[in-house]
Amino acid sequence: xxxxxxxxxxxxxxxxxxxxxxxxxxxxxxxxxxxxxxxxxxxxxxxxxxxxxxxxxxxxxxxxxxxxxxxxxxxxxxxxxxxxxxxxxxxxxxxxxxxxxxxxxxxxxxxxxxxxxxxxxxxxxxxxxxxxxxxxxxxxxxxxxxxxxxxxxxxxxxxxxxxxxxxxxxxxxxxxxxxxxxxxxxxxxxxxxxxxxxxxxxxxxxxxxxxxxxxxxxxxxxxxxxxxxxxxxxxxxxxxxxxxxxxxxxxxxxxxxxxxxxxxxxxxxxxxxxxxxxxxxxxxxxxxxxxxxxxxxxxxxxxxxxxxxxxxxxxxxxxxxxxxxxxxxxxxxxxxxxxxxxxxxxxxxxxxxxxxxxxxxxxxxxxxxxxxxxxxxxxxxxxxxxxxxxxxxxxxxxxxxxxxxxxxxxxxxxxxxxxxxxxxxxxxxxxxxxxxxxxxxxxxxxxxxxxxxxxxxxxxxxxxxxxxxxxxxxxxxxxxxxxxxxxxxxxxxxxxxxxxxxxxxx
Amino acid sequence: xxxxxxxxxxxxxxxxxxxxxxxxxxxxxxxxxxxxxxxxxxxxxxxxxxxxxxxxxxxxxxxxxxxxxxxxxxxxxxxxxxxxxxxxxxxxxxxxxxxxxxxxxxxxxxxxxxxxxxxxxxxxxxxxxxxxxxxxxxxxxxxxxxxxxxxxxxxxxxxxxxxxxxxxxxxxxxxxxxxxxxxxxxxxxxxxxxxxxxxxxxxxxxxxxxxxxxxxxxxxxxxxxxxxxxxxxxxxxxxxxxxxxxxxxxxxxxxxxxxxxxxxxxxxxxxxxxxxxxxxxxxxxxxxxxxxxxxxxxxxxxxxxxxxxxxxxxxxxxxxxxxxxxxxxxxxxxxxxxxxxxxxxxxxxxxxxxxxxxxxxxxxxxxxxxxxxxxxxxxxxxxxxxxxxxxxxxx
Numbered sequence: 001x002x003x004x005x006x007x008x009x010x011x012x013x014x015x016x017x018x019x020x021x022x023x024x025x026x027x028x029x030x031x032x033x034x035x036x037x038x039x040x041x042x043x044x045x046x047x048x049x050x051x052x053x054x055x056x057x058x059x060x061x062x063x064x065x066x067x068x069x070x071x072x073x074x075x076x077x078x079x080x081x082x083x084x085x086x087x088x089x090x091x092x093x094x095x096x097x098x099x100x101x102x103x104x105x106x107x108x109x110x111x112x113x114x115x116x117x118x119x120x121x122x123x124x125x126x127x128x129x130x131x132x133x134x135x136x137x138x139x140x141x142x143x144x145x146x147x148x149x150x151x152x153x154x155x156x157x158x159x160x161x162x163x164x165x166x167x168x169x170x171x172x173x174x175x176x177x178x179x180x181x182x183x184x185x186x187x188x189x190x191x192x193x194x195x196x197x198x199x200x201x202x203x204x205x206x207x208x209x210x211x212x213x214x215x216x217x218x219x220x221x222x223x224x225x226x227x228x229x230x231x232x233x234x235x236x237x238x239x240x241x242x243x244x245x246x247x248x249x250x251x252x253x254x255x256x257x258x259x260x261x262x263x264x265x266x267x268x269x270x271x272x273x274x275x276x277x278x279x280x281x282x283x284x285x286x287x288x289x290x291x292x293x294x295x296x297x298x299x300x301x302x303x304x305x306x307x308x309x310x311x312x313x314x315x316x317x318x319x320x321x322x323x324x325x326x327x328x329x330x331x332x333x334x335x336x337x338x339x340x341x342x343x344x345x346x347x348x349x350x351x352x353x354x355x356x357x358x359x360x361x362x363x364x365x366x367x368x369x370x371x372x373x374x375x376x377x378x379x380x381x382x383x384x385x386x387x388x389x390x391x392x393x394x395x396x397x398x399x400x401x402x403x404x405x406x407x408x409x410x411x412x413x414x415x416x417x418x419x420x421x422x423x424x425x426x427x428x429x430x431x432x433x434x435x436x437x438x439x440x441x442x443x444x445x446x447x448x449x450x451x452x453x454x455x456x457x458x459x460x461x462x463x464x465x466x467x468x469x470x471x472x473x474x475x476x477x478x479x480x481x482x483x484x485x486x487x488x489x490x491x492x493x494x495x496x497x498x499x500x501x502x503x504x505x506x
Numbered sequence: 507x508x509x510x511x512x513x514x515x516x517x518x519x520x521x522x523x524x525x526x527x528x529x530x531x532x533x534x535x536x537x538x539x540x541x542x543x544x545x546x547x548x549x550x551x552x553x554x555x556x557x558x559x560x561x562x563x564x565x566x567x568x569x570x571x572x573x574x575x576x577x578x579x580x581x582x583x584x585x586x587x588x589x590x591x592x593x594x595x596x597x598x599x600x601x602x603x604x605x606x607x608x609x610x611x612x613x614x615x616x617x618x619x620x621x622x623x624x625x626x627x628x629x630x631x632x633x634x635x636x637x638x639x640x641x642x643x644x645x646x647x648x649x650x651x652x653x654x655x656x657x658x659x660x661x662x663x664x665x666x667x668x669x670x671x672x673x674x675x676x677x678x679x680x681x682x683x684x685x686x687x688x689x690x691x692x693x694x695x696x697x698x699x700x701x702x703x704x705x706x707x708x709x710x711x712x713x714x715x716x717x718x719x720x721x722x723x724x725x726x727x728x729x730x731x732x733x734x735x736x737x738x739x740x741x742x743x744x745x746x747x748x749x750x751x752x753x754x755x756x757x758x759x760x761x762x763x764x765x766x767x768x769x770x771x772x773x774x775x776x777x778x779x780x781x782x783x784x785x786x787x788x789x790x791x792x793x794x795x796x797x798x799x800x801x802x803x804x805x806x807x808x809x810x811x812x813x814x815x816x817x818x819x820x821x822x823x824x825x826x827x828x829x830x831x832x833x834x835x836x837x838x839x840x841x842x843x844x845x846x847x848x849x850x851x852x853x854x855x856x857x858x859x860x861x862x863x864x865x866x867x868x869x870x871x872x873x874x875x876x877x878x879x880x881x882x883x884x885x886x887x888x889x890x891x892x893x894x895x896x897x898x899x900x901x
Contacts, residue, residue, distance in 0.1 A: 314786050336789035345787065353783035358847050359776070367777055368788040370770045377769045385714050403716055421788070 003068045005030045005195050006051075006164060011062035013050055020046045021060070022219040028164070028212075033186060033196045035206045035227070038216035039241055039501075040299050040466035044199050047216070048166055052086045053079040067163070083163035087153045089172055089300075095142035100124035102141055103156045127155045130192075131185055147178030154185070158194075165189070166197040171205060172300055183209050201298045203234045203505045215240040234502070242468055242497035250473030251445075251452045258476070259289030261324075262460050263310075263343070263429050268321035270309045270484075279305045279317065280484045287429065287460050292451065294475030294492075295464040296500050302484035303464045304348055307431045311345040312338040326428065339368060344427035346418050348434035348464070350411075354418045357407040361399055362388035364406050365420040372424070391420035396446055412443025419450065430454065431462045436470060448474060468497045480504050512720045522896045526840055526856050526889070533860060537867030545867050548745030551738070556668065558862040559751035560585070560813040564833035565840070565854040566762050567806035570799045572837055573779040575846035576632035578800065579830050580621060580639025581807040586826025587643045588614050588808040589815030590650050593657040596664060603663045610808045617643075618804020619797055626793040640830070648823060657821045668817030671746040672753060686747030693739025697732045704728060751813055755855070758806070762851045775799065779847030835882070836861050839889040843897070860885070 006028040013021040021043050028034045036044050050060050053073030064071045066082055073079045076086075093102050103124045108115045124137045133151040141149060150170055157165055167186075171179040183205060186196055200206050206213060210227040215237065222240050225232050263286065270280035279302050287293050295303050309317050312335035323330050325341050332338045338345070347354040355364050365388045366373060373383040388402035395416045399409055406417055415435065422430060432451070436444045451474065455461055465471050471478055478495045480487045480503040487503040517524065537545040544550060564581050571578045588610050595606045617639070624635035651657060659665060675687045682690075704724075711718050719727065742748055766772035777785040778792050786792050810829065815821045840857025842849030861882060868878045 311787075312789075334789070334791060335787050336791060339789040347784075347787060353781065353787055356777055356780035356784055356847070358780050363773070363777075367773075367785075367790075370773055374770045377771060379768055379770055379773060381768075382710065389714075401714075401716055425789075 004028055004065075005067060007063075007065040008047070008051065009063045009065070011047065011050055011060055011064075013046055013055060013060040020219050021050070024062075024216070024219065024221050026214060026221060027224070028195060028197060031190060031193055031195055032211040033190055033198060033209055035210035035213045036197060036199045036216065037201070037203065037206055037213060037237060037241060039468070042216040042241070043219040044216055045168065046219075048086060048168060048197070048199070051079065052076055052084060052166070080160060083161060084166065085157035085160060085162040085164070086166040087150070087157060087168065087170065089169040091146075091149050091153055093141045093149055093152060093156075096140060098138050098140055099128070099135060099144075099152055100137040102152060103127060103137075103159050105156075107160060123159065124155075127159045128152075130158055131155045132181075132188075145178070147174050147181065150174065150178070150182060151185070154189075158189075162194065164195050164197065166199075168199045169201065169300075170198070171200065171202060179205065201505055203237050206237070207232055207234065213237065217241060234505070235498070238498050238501045238505075242501055250470075251449050253452045253456070258291050259458075260327075261286045262289050262326050263287040263462075264322075264324040265310065266322040266324075268306075268309070268319070268323070270305060270317040270319050272305070272315070272317050274315070278484065280309060283321070283484075283486055285479050285486060285489070287462060289428075289460055290455050290458055291476045292455055292461045292463055292474055294471040294478045295462060295481055296466075296468065296471045296478055297481035297487075297504050299466065301481045301504065303481045304433055305484075306481065307345055307433055307462070307464060310338070311335055311343060311431065339425050339427070342426075342428035343431070344368075344422040344425055344429070345431040346422050346433060346435065348437060350414055350418050355406050355414060358405065360403045360405050361392070361397065361409070361417055362402040364417050365391050365402075365424055368421050369425045387424060388420075391423065395420050395423075395450060410439075410443075412439035412446070415439055415443065415447065416450075419447070423454075427459070429460050429462070431464070433464045434466065435463060436465070436467070444470075468500055471495075471500065472497065482506065509722055512723050513726070516719060516723045522841060522893065523853075525892060525896070526853060526860065529839075529889070530856055530860050530863065533863050533867065537863065537870065541867065541870045544870055546741065548741050550866065550870070551741050552745055552749055554859075554862055554866050555742075555755075556749055556751045556817060557866065558858050559668070559755050560810040560817070561829060561832045561836060561862065562755045562855050562858040563758050563806045563813065564810045564829055565836040565858045566758055566851050567803035568830075568833045568837045569840070569842050569849050569851050569854040570762075570766070570775060571632075571803050572834075572842050572844065573775055573846060573849050574796065574799055575779055575782070576625060576796070576799075577834070578618075578621060578632065578636045578639075578803050580617075580636040580643055581803060581810070581833060582826040582829030582831070583640055583643035583647060584614065584617055584804065584807040584826070585811035585814060585829055586821075586824070587646045587650070587811070588617075589811035589825050590647055590657065590821040592664075592812055592815055593659050593821035594650060596659055596661050597657055603661060606664070607812060610812060611805050614808025614811070615801045615805040618800040618802065618807070621804070622797040622800035625800065626796040643826075647825065651821065651823050655823065659815060659819050659821065664812075665816050665819045667750050667754065668813055668815075669819070670750050672748045672750065674747060684744070686743040686745070689739060689743040689747040692748065693735060693743070696739075697735050700731060700735065701728055751817070754809070754813065758809070759851060759855055766851055771795075771798070776847055781847070832861060833858075835886045838893070839886060841893060843893065844890070857889075860889075 004027045008024065008026040011021050011024045024043065024047060026047065038044050049055050051064060053075050056074040057072035071082060094105065100121050104120050109119045109123065110116060121137055128137060131151045131154050133148060133155065135144065135148060141152065170182055174182065186209060190196065207227060212224060213227050213232060214224045215222040265283055265285055268280055268283040269278065272279045283306060297303050308315055309319055310323060312332040313319060314335055325343060330341060351357060362384050366384050370379060373380050373387060385402060391397065392399065392402055397416045397420065398413050406414055409417065435447055451461055463474060472492065472495055475492050478490045478492060478500065480500055482504050487506065490499060534545065564585065568578065591613060592606050592610045595601045595609065621635050621639055624630045625632045672688060678687050708718050708724065766775065774790045774795055777790060778795055782792055811826065814825055836858035837849065837854045838844065839860050840853035842854060864882055864885060865878060868881065
């Protein structure tokens with residue numbers, strides 16, 4: 001038996017509070033297309049970052065063998081020298097530069113001190129031929145479509161004599177035709193001896209192209225399947241991806257008769273002028289009083305964009321369709337309008353656009369509703385402390401005082417501060433985007449309990465989550481979002497992880 | 507022993523906040539020694555305050571601009587241009603002072619709104635937008651003074667703003683002759699207000715169980731600040747009392763300090779600086795506040811122009827040259843973070859005092875202008891290095 005091209009042995013990688021990779025072993029044979037699948041957060045990207053040296057040697061435990069030799073990569077350029085190239089979902093091209101400049105960026109062909117542009121263009125043309133991309137090498141990247149940009153990335157990798165090509169969700173942003181072309185190219189490269197690791201959520205294409213499939217779940221290798229004989233089906237993959245028992249950490253709740261519709265969206269379309277594409281297509285859904293509605297779907301499916309488009313549209317999408325809040329037709333032009341109408345949105349990225357990390361707990365809690373504790377524009381500092389302490393108590397925020405900076409709090413407590421901020425605006429409709437991402441089980445349970453209490457008091461909650469057990473454990477109804485569309489609506493009694501995953505990956 | 511331990515702890519924890527006060531103190535002592543006391547003479551201190559005035563008001567406005575992560579380079583020549591407009595209105599149009607000042611302030615605010623429009627609506631980086639303003643206002647000064655060159659302002663009321671002093675309480679000439687009684691009274695009132703404010707603040711914090719300074723440190727702080735205010739008051743009162751420039755700067759500082767620390771508006775400004783995306787998603791209209799901040803900056807530029815023209819009793823063709831850089835330097839020395847979201851108006855005033863003290867002290871020592879620039883540059887770099895390193899340690 002041949003030595004595998006790549007062998008990763010017993011890789012364990014920990015982040016504060018989370019074990020992202022737990023004793024993962026992974027082998028890639030020479031000349032195969034190896035697909036890596038798993039839910040959001042299963043550890044696929046972390047594993048690839050360990051491999052490529054983004055997480056340098058020493059920050060993880062375990063061994064990496066490449067070409068039979070133990071490797072200790074300290075950064076990306078080490079792994080590139082060894083012949084590993086990664087192409088991320090967000091392309092790393094410079095839009096204002098030409099195709100040939102991008103292909104040789106960082107390893108320019110020199111002639112003495114100067115760049116040899118003629119040789120560069122000649123070699124660029126050759127490598128573009130290899131990826132079957134028919135563009136003028138002097139065209140600017142920004143003038144190419146995403147599909148062609150993807151091919152330029154591959155050309156860039158090939159120009160470096162790559163032995164192992166890793167593609168992270170290459171087809172996520174591509175249409176059918178471009179996806180098909182890309183897969184054809186991968187087959188072609190395989191025939192020319194390039195080994196390839198493909199990370200993808202689209203199980204159909206995985207089964208179509210893979211020689212071997214490895215499933216990761218919760219930072220562990222679940223299984224490695226031989227896909228060449230055509231016996232692997234989507235059902236088998238989905239089962240392995242989600243096959244986790246639902247922990248009994250969801251508080252019991254009286255499922256009441258659903259009340260009147262408090263939020264309704266009809267024929268909702270959104271176009272993102274910055275990305276230059278439609279991100280929501282004919283979305284219809286509703287939310288009733290006292291209900292928790294789960295929005296499931298893969299990362300990039302448009303769940304967050306849907307929430308933002310409703311919540312005052314801060315990213316200035318072009319919208320069409322109708323939005324009804326408590327029966328009234330509404331058009332929000334700023335998050336303020338949405339807040340005033342009783343809608344609150346707690347972001348998925350609490351550090352990025354949720355909290356003001358350099359400010360303290362009380363300032364963060366009162367931020368969205370300072371008017372409430374101010375008279376004629378002057379903030380009542382006593383009232384602020386009182387309010388902050390109220391939420392500190394009712395949400396059980398663990399902090400020595402409300403004057404503590406939120407950057408010093410743990411993730412779970414930061415999340416509670418976010419919740420406190422939005423509860424203080426006294427909304428009727430609360431949109432929670434990934435409310436338990438990156439927090440420990442204890443804090444998760446507390447947040448579930450708070451959510452339960454809120455809906456029992458008559459609030460309505462939209463919960464966007466990538467965690468299927470959470471969706472199934474907390475929701476009354478589930479919408480599955482895929483590619484900017486509602487792929488399906490399921491009452492929670494009928495919903496299973498398999499059904500949801502099936503809808504989300506098609 | 508515990509006293510010194512307390513002192514050490516308090517200094518370590520608050521080194522960022524107290525650093526610039528200590529710096530100012532050290533600089534003043536050094537110059538007092540090197541100039542055999544001339545630096546601390548009443549006359550020099552009054553001059554120092556009046557020289558700081560037109561930079562200090564700019565630094566106040568710049569504090570807000572830098573807090574929301576922007577910059578305004580146009581303020582210097584805008585100030586010069588507004589000073590020229592004031593002179594023309596007084597001299598050629600024959601308008602009275604009480605009409606000219608509000609008019610010029612309004613014009614300045616309008617100019618600031620234009621910058622804000624470019625930044626908020628057109629999404630032009632504020633560096634570029636205000637650099638365009640820098641060029642345009644520089645040209646504008648030359649245009650309006652083309653025919654006349656320097657415009658001499660004969661209006662006494664206007665010139666008093668930059669050169670005059672507040673009147674004394676009448677009928678008390680016999681009591682403490684040679685001392686400005688109203689200045690003394692104001693000084694005593696300021697100390698009383700300080701002590702009362704600090705005490706009630708401390709009580710409030712204690713009632714919530716928040717950490718407060720140990721009592722001995724609290725007393726040291728109060729005594730230190732009281733002595734500082736008292737000393738300044740005594741020095742000023744020994745000359746001609748409080749100057750009108752000082753009054754203007756004090757009022758501007760008090761208003762802005764109040765707005766920034768006590769109002770919804772101020773809190774929203776800090777929030778934008780801390781995290782603009784989070785602020786926007788919390789319902790704060792970021793664009794609207796860009797207008798407010800740049801508008802206020804424009805108005806304070808006009809005020810700076812008035813102070814400067816009044817001080818020179820004329821509008822010159824080079825008025826406003828390098829004011830913007832002095833103001834920006836003052837804010838950084840005063841502890842405003844270039845990363846946004848952090849900084850106090852009072853800090854910037856201290857920063858402005860540090861920078862003018864350096865100029866004034868070195869002038870008294872007879873150090874050439876070339877070396878003065880180098881020293882001020884070094885101090886600026888040192889201040890920001892200090893700021894960055896203490897911030898990192900805080901994490």
